[in-house]
Amino acid sequence: MRLAILCMAAAGIAAAQVSYKDLVKPNPANWLMYSGTYDSQRHSALKQIHTGNVKSIVPKWIYHVPGATRLETVPLVVDGVMYISQPNEVYAIDAQSGRLIWEYHHQPATERGPNRGVSVYGNRVYLSTPSAELVALDSRSGNLLWKIKLAEARDGYWSPAAPLALKDKVIVGIAPGDHGLNGWLDAYDAATGERLWRWNVIPKPGETGSDSWAGDSWKTGGGDTWLTGSYDPELNLLYWGTGNPAPDFNGDQRKGDNLYTESMIALDADTGKMKWYFQFTPHDVHDWDAVEIPVLLDAPIDGKTRKLLVQANRNGFYYVLDRVTGQFLSGTPFVKLLNWATGLTPQGRPIRVPGIVPTLQGTKTCPATAGATNWMSPAYSPDTKLFYVVAQEGCGINTKSTDTFRPGGYSFMATGYIESPEEPWQMHVRALEVATGKLVWDYPQLSAKRYGAGLLSTAGGLLFAGDDQGQFAALDARSGKPLWHFNTGQQISASPIAYGFKGKDYVAIAAGSNVVAFGLPE
């Protein structure tokens, strides 16, 4: 296998087809999907760059994305070709030199962002757009092969997340629930764009779960799918987190648990039928979407290895679920500022603190609506057995109003929050014991604003993390000690990747308006 890779590298052949087999067991030199692998561990097996030499890595090239401001793209790399995106646009670049091969500009170029990445399958690159379309491009030339409408853009729908490709299908989610638009998860034929199935987040009257919505409130219930989920090829199950119910901050008209908002959903990938669900925050009034990346891993629980799904949730708890059955195993706070619940019941339901709900005057709520974490990706290292998460310590003053739904893509939040003036906003990179959620180490990031970058774990014993000050750092994955850093000069809001080409390993990240790749000196 190693030899085969070397031969291909010597021949300089690039941009081969990506098969389902490749996606299930990727060549470590490639980064083939948003979270690296179907289990979303964001762990690279590349180890040329390691704890011993990382201090000498240097920037190899910078690609400036024209017109970009704050990229959230996770680049993909297929045999030396890197695909990066921003809303309406895809750039294919030579991952060795940072030189452009082709670019695609979508029309209509609806101004709406962000775009978090593309997916690849066969000879195609898939982009979902602010105009709520799914676009298939030829991965070698950027030629537009087809485009299909996902939803009515004029109603306010759009699609920011990277699609997920598997078994001749492309899985696509939708936004935004904050406008009272009900979400779904779709599967499309990878070759033709034909829709194969749709799973609706909000059940219609008569369907299971519909009694969790009072009256007609289900019609504008929100619950969208604006980040990319995970997949277990053996179980053939897709795992996807769902967004908040609408209106976000006022639950008076939508009494009930509001299924399946803020839940983890397991769907049969062939049929789109739900296998199980677990709702993290029933009847939420804090806009705590549960779309955070579900990480799939196998680990011992009470001495027995189990197939797990773990998620650090925006509501402040780190959850461990059985991914075969959806059974709740444990839940532990991973932030210190958490005032809305005293804990979780044995079934995983929050034990709420009375009165921590938005009011006209405002109620201090911790974590803030920005969440104990958010879209920034976590990582898991099978070497250290640690789960790594970007934690946000902070509180908000949450207020409530009455609001009526207006069709056409208007905000339907019934007011919102401000950051609490009493607690400083503080970002952390934290390592948790995967089975218990126990804090192992804590790396505070000096930061001014919220929302930092995601994480990347490598077999070189490293954890790469960026921050809102523009610093891109390599930490020792076992201790959290910083070993290397580089000032990219712009706020980082994306997650890093690792890839290799022609025998050399690289780490890359979108920083502000640029993508920067790092490697060992020549």
Next chain:
Amino acid sequence: MLAVIVVLLAILTQSVRAQSLPRYDIVRATTPIVIDGKLDEAAWQHAQRVGDFHFNWWKKGEREPTVAKMMWDKDNLYVGYFCHDKHISAKVTQRHGPVSKDDCVEIFLSPNTSRPKNYYTFEINAIGTMLNRCRTDWWTGPPTWEPEGVTHRTSLHGLPLKEESPQDDHWSVELAIPLRNFVRDAPHTPPLDGDEWRLNLMRTGGVTNAQDSTWSPIPAGIRSFHTPEAFGTVRFVNPSVAAQPVVAQARGRVGRRGRPASTNPLGRGSEVIEGGRQLYNGSCTVCHGLDGTVGDRAPALAAARRYLRTTDDDLFSAIKNGITGTLMPAAGLPDNDVWKVVSYIRSLRATASDEFVAGNVEHGGQVFHSSSDCGTCHMIDGRGGLLGPDLSNIGAERSSRYLREALTTARPLIPRGYQPVRLTTKAGEKIDGIVKNEDNFSLQVMDRSYRLHLLSRTEVQSIEYPKESLMPSHYGKTLSPTDMQDLLAFLSRRVRQ
């Protein structure tokens, strides 16, 4: 009197509530609109009709339908009417005359939903006479009103008199109302995406079968168009995905965005262009060259370079008045002839989709994909090869003249991204393909099997750049004239929707 008004208002409010008022989404114009009364632009095809007109006071006679559509851009609201009419008559030629006694269309519009009684009227009869009023609480001027910059044409425009005739079948109106006229009342000028206004569209019927009809129904008991309470609601929206002109192309952003709408009253019909060509070749060729191709003393107007004057109005002014400080004289032609020359000059640079390229389109597609070898290198809508540019939108990007030349004449320069290359790597591999990109230290090559080779210069043993493009130029000889014409007709219609 007061009591009567109160009662009337009560009836009005009740009946307006009882009927639901119509709504309509006004989409952005996706192509420039030429106000020529023809409604033949692609954008009009995309726009939805407002819906059937109501015959509020009908007693007897044929209810002849009206097809009305609206569009907008940052400058104008566009209104188009197509009136089925077997008895067309109009005689009012005096500006602000009583045009509603003729066959006439009207639009009353209120740019602010919170002040619906502030409304503006535009009434145009079949021969193009217009009457305007500004019915607002702030207007202190005369009973009539002079809106700024309104352009309109009817299909019978300028006739001194239109009498009914057995040939009568229909007439049409095209109207562009600059949005700046409503700055005093509209919340935003131009409107923001999603802004709502209220308005009604109406029609009167002339002499024989003089039916009145309206888009938004007038409540029973009211006999006036001046009923803002009954105006329908329109919403300014960006167009649906399907109705957008698409300029999506790997490498290169050739587009037609932002081309200003023209006020050329003659439009771009083939007779107009032919008339313009004759005038042009009669007096302009001395400096600008025959057919605008070679200019000795002045720009070759058909050359592939930018004009300084790009709008129809700019060209009109240059021809009519000359250009001070240059050799360009005033033409001394009547206005209509000047407009013909403008249309001709514009046609020299129109993209193929804006020209009428005759030919069998279907057969042209067969020539492209089968009998000729175009599809080996070029892709259209996902079908074809990758070495040449994707041609799915070529009709909107190039003129038919350019396309013909590309097929028949070798080009002196090969565009970036398509330079042929033959190289041997130090590992001994031979690569034959095109350079997608390169610099002093690296190059990115697509070989003839569409595989990408990403190389550092240090990996390259030898390299040569053949001077001939991969694009053959022999089609003038190898294709029959019919095949060539059909191929051009096919290519001219490749516009991505």
